[in-house]
Amino acid sequence: MCAASAPVTHVTLSARQVRALVEARDRAENTLDVSLDLGRSTTAVSLSTEGVVGPTGLLSWSAIETIRTDEIGCFAVSGSECRRLQSMSTVTGRLASLYATDGPPALLLSGTLMHRIKGVHPGQDTDLKLAPLHSLKGSRVLDTATGLGYTAIEARRRGAATVHTVEFDPAVVDLQRLNPWSQDLFDSDQIICGEGDIADIIEEFEEDQFDRILHDPPVLELAGDLYGGAFYRQLHRVLARHGRLFHYIGNLESPSGKRVVPGVIRRLEEAGFVDVKRHPEAFGVSARA
Numbered sequence: 382m383c384a385a386s387a388p389v390t391h392v393t394l395s396a397r398q399v400r401a402l403v404e405a406r407d408r409a410e411n412t413l414d415v416s417l418d419l420g421r422s423t424t425a426v427s428l429s430t431e432g433v434v435g436p437t438g439l440l441s442w443s444a445i446e447t448i449r450t451d452e453i454g455c456f457a458v459s460g461s462e463c464r465r466l467q468s469m470s471t472v473t474g475r476l477a478s479l480y481a482t483d484g485p486p487a488l489l490l491s492g493t494l495m496h497r498i499k500g501v502h503p504g505q506d507t508d509l510k511l512a513p514l515h516s517l518k519g520s521r522v523l524d525t526a527t528g529l530g531y532t533a534i535e536a537r538r539r540g541a542a543t544v545h546t547v548e549f550d551p552a553v554v555d556l557q558r559l560n561p562w563s564q565d566l567f568d569s570d571q572i573i574c575g576e577g578d579i580a581d582i583i584e585e586f587e588e589d590q591f592d593r594i595l596h597d598p599p600v601l602e603l604a605g606d607l608y609g610g611a612f613y614r615q616l617h618r619v620l621a622r623h624g625r626l627f628h629y630i631g632n633l634e635s636p637s638g639k640r641v642v643p644g645v646i647r648r649l650e651e652a653g654f655v656d657v658k659r660h661p662e663a664f665g666v667s668a669r670a
């Protein structure tokens with residue numbers, strides 16, 4: 382289980398949810414079922430001239446208006462206080478923020494999206510990344526880069542016995558605590574969260590410790606080590622014989638995908654992986670130990 386998240390004293394909203402509130406107010410309605418957790422569930426709220434009364438008290442119309450005019454931001458709202466969900470990393474100096482989508486929010490790191498949002502939302506992106514790993518039932522999974530925890534949470538939901546996952550950036554860990562869609566990270570004893578650089582932490586894992594590895598690093602320009610031969614040799618060392626790897630890379634048909642993929646495949650094979658296959662639908666490659 383990840384270190385406990387703070388008790389919830391706020392609701393979490395984006396323009397997608399508050400639009401429905403403003404429209405209900407304009408139709409002079411008094412109640413509405415709306416999501417107060419970025420689309421994860423719905424709650425009945427009442428509307429008044431001062432604002433919206435929900436489980437954490439009154440949300441003012443001025444706070445709601447701030448959110449309505451920001452197409453991509455996600456906000457924690459408590460009364461008239463409205464905080465955009467973003468955090469400056471003390472380690473990388475980069476801004477990390479939640480980016481609203483039609484599904485779970487994406488992670489934006491220093492202006493680069495860490496999940497797909499075109500054609501698929503981050504929930505569907507997660508399914509695509511896990512499909513090449515086949516069955517996860519009873520398996521020991523290594524999820525190399527936690528991000529918002531979607532792949533770790535989904536791997537556990539699909540029956541993984543344990544999921545080890547590691548996040549480097551404390552600003553991303555802050556966002557996990559605030560993102561309603563990341564909360565299962567904090568509720569499952571079978572998800573084991575590490576904080577630090579996976580390139581160091583992987584050396585502490587035993588040979589053959591995992592049956593499945595989901596390697597979902599940032600783009601090569603932000604995390605070159607995680608695409609290097611030395612790191613791939615470590616992945617191969619900790620993956621049990623016949624175990625499966627999926628390595629997310631980005632659109633294989635894009636100019637950068639075409640540039641990066643041949644080197645990735647060559648280095649995976651040099652590290653000992655076999656049966657390396659392209660998965661254009663999932664933006665990555667799979668391999669077996």
Ligand SMILES: C[S@@+](CC[C@H](N)C(=O)[O-])C[C@H]1O[C@@H](n2cnc3c(N)ncnc32)[C@H](O)[C@@H]1O
Pocket residue numbers: 488490495496507525526527528529530531532533547548549550553577578579580597598599604607
């Ligand atoms: C593409 S995102 C992972 C998304 C994740 N699979 C999910 O479901 O939300 C990549 C993450 O790797 C983290 N990261 C970057 N370098 C890392 C490193 N050396 N060790 C561990 N995590 C790292 C970034 O901060 C970012 O949160």
